[in-house]
Amino acid sequence: MAKQKPRTLSGFMELLPQRQVQFDRMVELLRRSYSLYGFTPLDTPVIEASEVLLAKAGGETEKQIYRFLKGDTDLSLRFDLTVPLAKYVALHYGDLSFPFRRFQIGKVYRGERAQRGRFREFYQADIDIIGDGKLDIVNEAEIPSIIYQTFTSLGLKRFQIRVNNRKILNGFYAMLGLTEKSGDIMRTVDKLEKIGPEKVAALLTGEDIGITGEQAQEILKFIAIQGDNDQVLTALEGYRGRHELFDQGLDELTCVVKYLSAFGVPQTHFAVDLTIARGLDYYTGTVYETTMLDHPEIGSICSGGRYDNLAEYYTDKQLPGVGISIGLTRLFFVLEDQGYLNEEMVTAPADVLILPMTEDLAPAISLASQLRQCGVRAQLYTEQKKFKAKLSYADKLNIPFAVFLGEDEIQAGTATVKNLTMANDFSQEELERMAQEGIHKQITLPTQEAVAYLQQQIAQRVEDTPIWDKVDIALRYDLEAPKKNEL
Amino acid sequence: MAKQKPRTLSGFMELLPQRQVQFDRMVELLRRSYSLYGFTPLDTPVIEASEVLLAKAGGETEKQIYRFLKGDTDLSLRFDLTVPLAKYVALHYGDLSFPFRRFQIGKVYRGERAQRGRFREFYQADIDIIGDGKLDIVNEAEIPSIIYQTFTSLGLKRFQIRVNNRKILNGFYAMLGLTEKSGDIMRTVDKLEKIGPEKVAALLTGEDIGITGEQAQEILKFIAIQGDNDQVLTALEGYRGRHELFDQGLDELTCVVKYLSAFGVPQTHFAVDLTIARGLDYYTGTVYETTMLDHPEIGSICSGGRYDNLAEYYTDKQLPGVGISIGLTRLFFVLEDQGYLNEEMVTAPADVLILPMTEDLAPAISLASQLRQCGVRAQLYTEQKKFKAKLSYADKLNIPFAVFLGEDEIQAGTATVKNLTMANDFSQEELERMAQEGIHKQITLPTQEAVAYLQQQIAQRVEDTPIWDKVDIALRYDLEAPKKNEL
Numbered sequence: 001m002a003k004q005k006p007r008t009l010s011g012f013m014e015l016l017p018q019r020q021v022q023f024d025r026m027v028e029l030l031r032r033s034y035s036l037y038g039f040t041p042l043d044t045p046v047i048e049a050s051e052v053l054l055a056k057a058g059g060e061t062e063k064q065i066y067r068f069l070k071g072d073t074d075l076s077l078r079f080d081l082t083v084p085l086a087k088y089v090a091l092h093y094g095d096l097s098f099p100f101r102r103f104q105i106g107k108v109y110r111g112e113r114a115q116r117g118r119f120r121e122f123y124q125a126d127i128d129i130i131g132d133g134k135l136d137i138v139n140e141a142e143i144p145s146i147i148y149q150t151f152t153s154l155g156l157k158r159f160q161i162r163v164n165n166r167k168i169l170n171g172f173y174a175m176l177g178l179t180e181k182s183g184d185i186m187r188t189v190d191k192l193e194k195i196g197p198e199k200v201a202a203l204l205t206g207e208d209i210g211i212t213g214e215q216a217q218e219i220l221k222f223i224a225i226q227g228d229n230d231q232v233l234t235a236l237e238g239y240r241g242r243h244e245l246f247d248q249g250l251d252e253l254t255c256v257v258k259y260l261s262a263f264g265v266p267q268t269h270f271a272v273d274l275t276i277a278r279g280l281d282y283y284t285g286t287v288y289e290t291t292m293l294d295h296p297e298i299g300s301i302c303s304g305g306r307y308d309n310l311a312e313y314y315t316d317k318q319l320p321g322v323g324i325s326i327g328l329t330r331l332f333f334v335l336e337d338q339g340y341l342n343e344e345m346v347t348a349p350a351d352v353l354i355l356p357m358t359e360d361l362a363p364a365i366s367l368a369s370q371l372r373q374c375g376v377r378a379q380l381y382t383e384q385k386k387f388k389a390k391l392s393y394a395d396k397l398n399i400p401f402a403v404f405l406g407e408d409e410i411q412a413g414t415a416t417v418k419n420l421t422m423a424n425d426f427s428q429e430e431l432e433r434m435a436q437e438g439i440h441k442q443i444t445l446p447t448q449e450a451v452a453y454l455q456q457q458i459a460q461r462v463e464d465t466p467i468w469d470k471v472d473i474a475l476r477y478d479l480e481a482p483k484k485n486e487l
Numbered sequence: 488m489a490k491q492k493p494r495t496l497s498g499f500m501e502l503l504p505q506r507q508v509q510f511d512r513m514v515e516l517l518r519r520s521y522s523l524y525g526f527t528p529l530d531t532p533v534i535e536a537s538e539v540l541l542a543k544a545g546g547e548t549e550k551q552i553y554r555f556l557k558g559d560t561d562l563s564l565r566f567d568l569t570v571p572l573a574k575y576v577a578l579h580y581g582d583l584s585f586p587f588r589r590f591q592i593g594k595v596y597r598g599e600r601a602q603r604g605r606f607r608e609f610y611q612a613d614i615d616i617i618g619d620g621k622l623d624i625v626n627e628a629e630i631p632s633i634i635y636q637t638f639t640s641l642g643l644k645r646f647q648i649r650v651n652n653r654k655i656l657n658g659f660y661a662m663l664g665l666t667e668k669s670g671d672i673m674r675t676v677d678k679l680e681k682i683g684p685e686k687v688a689a690l691l692t693g694e695d696i697g698i699t700g701e702q703a704q705e706i707l708k709f710i711a712i713q714g715d716n717d718q719v720l721t722a723l724e725g726y727r728g729r730h731e732l733f734d735q736g737l738d739e740l741t742c743v744v745k746y747l748s749a750f751g752v753p754q755t756h757f758a759v760d761l762t763i764a765r766g767l768d769y770y771t772g773t774v775y776e777t778t779m780l781d782h783p784e785i786g787s788i789c790s791g792g793r794y795d796n797l798a799e800y801y802t803d804k805q806l807p808g809v810g811i812s813i814g815l816t817r818l819f820f821v822l823e824d825q826g827y828l829n830e831e832m833v834t835a836p837a838d839v840l841i842l843p844m845t846e847d848l849a850p851a852i853s854l855a856s857q858l859r860q861c862g863v864r865a866q867l868y869t870e871q872k873k874f875k876a877k878l879s880y881a882d883k884l885n886i887p888f889a890v891f892l893g894e895d896e897i898q899a900g901t902a903t904v905k906n907l908t909m910a911n912d913f914s915q916e917e918l919e920r921m922a923q924e925g926i927h928k929q930i931t932l933p934t935q936e937a938v939a940y941l942q943q944q945i946a947q948r949v950e951d952t953p954i955w956d957k958v959d960i961a962l963r964y965d966l967e968a969p970k971k972n973e974l
């Protein structure tokens with residue numbers, strides 16, 4: 001028969017089993033972290049009616065959309081989780097309680113140009129808090145603490161959450177009489193790190209934007225405000241009283257910073273940064289970006305902000321909210337690429353491989369059932385292979401324990417447990433010393449005790465984080481830890 | 488602004504928060520159950536190249552496929568998880584260890600005619616064990632035990648796993664010299680329950696199929712073999728020695744039945760049923776269906792079987808396997824429809840709602856952080872609402888505890904915990920008696936103790952199953968339990 005060459009489309013991530021376990025652990029930890037803050041899980045369709053999904057979209061986004069007809073129906077695949085949330089809240093408004101806190105972790109689709117590390121199908125992990133008419137500022141202060149706890153629970157250490165407030169930016173440009181040009185100005189100022197202040201000034205005063213040199217200097221001076229959070233806030237106080245919107249933004253930012261230590265976010269992981277603007281139009285208050293300190297070139301790994309009107313395309317209800325999004329697939333790619341994935345994380349599909357040595361499998365099957373009832377992940381290996389091949393199977397899958405059940409064991413009602421993670425070159429004396437501490441390379445026990453022993457061995461295992469930050473790697477291998485911005 | 492009416496496409500399930508929590512719990516329990524048996528999680532793209540995905544497909548399936556062009560690329564949405572598995576195993580063959588045990592829970596797409604309870608986007612939850620060249624029969628015996636443990640862990644009680652073996656069927660038809668007509672015959676025999684034996688015989692001897700009356704009687708007699716598993720196997724022994732394939736199938740079926748009690752599957756939940764054939768061509772050995780005893784009209788809620796060649800369209804490798812699939816979205820719909828969802832399951836997004844009563848929120852924020860560190864899901868409620876509205880919010884979301892932090896509490900370093908699940912009409916005497924047993928309608932404690940108290944209250948909560956079988960409901964409300972096939 002002619003064969004079709006199997007392949008996976010470029011831009012679509014498909015992981016090998018070990019990596020998939022790590023990815024899934026990330027998702028599980030995200031779910032757990034979001035749940036601790038009172039967010040409820042949501043799942044919406046991947047396919048929506050185009051006129052619903054694209055009620056707002058336009059420009060670059062619309063070109064990337066997977067859109068097609070099925071029969072007469074014009075369908076599109078979702079390109080983010082925000083528009084489906086807006087639809088959901090507008091559609092189910094009467095059934096929801098506000099503030100409505102939801103998280104959603106799901107696949108979205110963008111037909112971007114194929115490029116290394118860019119994906120056309122990727123997971124987003126979003127949280128949003130939606131108010132009905134109003135939403136208290138404290139929610140904006142809580143978001144960085146969620147980001148902090150979430151990344152920390154994944155094992156990431158050297159990251160920083162950067163915060164700004166759009167009202168400060170918009171108020172500042174209003175002070176200068178530049179409200180209408182503020183969009184163009186912010187897009188230009190965004191290039192500061194790349195092209196430097198002189199070129200930014202040149203662009204600002206050039207014919208496209210055309211502000212005065214004095215205004216450009218004011219802007220560069222403002223954007224250059226730096227220091228720790230108190231210093232930045234103090235510098236901003238110098239502008240107070242000149243514009244209402246600015247003052248309101250400064251109050252909000254001050255409030256967010258004030259509550260951060262109560263929320264348990266260390267100063268090291270948090271910075272007021274006036275260069276953060278977030279391109280999207282609908283952010284109206286606090287905005288967030290999160291960067292990896294050792295890899296600023298990666299850009300923000302978690303972004304979001306406050307918006308005033310989530311669902312204006314679907315409803316007259318005023319639904320302000322605040323939310324953040326993690327591009328999980330890209331983050332995972334970057335973490336693997338940069339060596340951040342914990343290669344020692346337990347990714348084996350089973351804790352115990354049971355190797356029956358007799359024709360009658362009933363005792364082995366019964367042992368497997370007992371182990372599973374105790375929460376131990378057990379796999380029976382019954383293929384007709386040589387003994388060595390069976391152990392090599394366990395080895396390849398990193399299964400930590402093997403259990404042998406031969407005639408002798410079955411007669412005696414025992415099981416032989418072998419720890420496959422221990423090296424083979426211990427001396428007899430060393431093995432005896434370890435045995436006194438309850439660590440056995442191989443031990444034969446009455447079946448019930450063998451089950452209890454394995455259960456205890458598995459329970460002792462510390463739950464690994466999927467990410468291993470370079471600090472840990474440095475410590476582990478006794479290398480010099482990264483110095484810059486040491487945490 | 489003109490509004491776009493928000494809507495969700497028909498045939499696409501979108502759940503309200505409470506139901507979503509129940510659905511997610513089902514998924515979580517499936518993951519846990521599959522993991523105990525050594526299956527590794529997998530995730531493959533929703534979109535595949537059409538020529539890859541449709542290498543095998545044809546007929547009815549192809550018509551239902553969501554297929555479209557993006558640029559010049561011919562794309563299709565997956566319509567099951569088996570074809571992507573075949574592609575995955577063929578593509579990554581060198582990186583996998585066999586037997587390869589994987590589970591996958593993901594959305595698939597079929598543009599079926601819109602109909603109540605039929606979905607165009609739905610979750611499948613699949614497990615498969617793939618061998619390289621060979622696969623031991625014990626795997627076929629293990630599958631029913633996984634089905635049993637899985638549904639039991641979900642809370643379902645009155646279900647039955649029905650098993651047959653295609654070799655027995657094919658061998659039997661070969662005995663009668665009817666191999667070529669066996670497909671038509673099996674499709675006709677499938678109608679037995681609906682139309683009765685006379686009409687089946689008439690169809691079999693009619694001009695379309697055209698077998699003799701004697702052959703038809705032989706078939707009806709064979710299909711009518713009933714009784715407990717031993718009785719059926721004994722009856723089948725009467726046919727032994729007439730055809731090799733039949734004998735092989737009988738050996739396999741006998742082996743599967745033999746190991747079932749070792750695997751812990753009770754006789755009540757398992758039946759050899761010679762009418763089970765499974766339509767698909769690629770099943771070659773044991774086949775499975777699972778039915779709800781009180782709702783046979785729903786049909787099979789978990790089906791699968793043994794196949795000899797998973798990936799023949801992609802590779803020359805012989806990859807036999809055995810697997811089952813649960814149509815999770817439809818199952819969830821049916822369970823809700825028939826009143827099987829546990830309406831008392833905890834679906835609240837938080838365990839504790841913290842209600843600060845002072846302007847400075849730092850103490851409340853700090854308490855929330857402490858609770859979360861102890862694994863208690865805590866939500867701060869800071870909206871400017873009347874006290875009654877705040878409690879009504881907790882009530883609507885079924886949040887079991889509220890914590891009040893007023894000036895008095897903050898001064899004294901205490902917190903007041905209110906149990907929102909307790910009725911309001913207890914007498915003082917009753918409240919005091921309960922308090923002696925550690926149950927408090929409302930209690931003020933030093934903050935640390937309040938945290939420990941809440942942690943303990945939450946930990947005490949029994950983990951609910953998402954399904955509540957009618958047996959439980961009958962017991963609970965003291966109704967007469969279902970009699971038929973009592974378990």
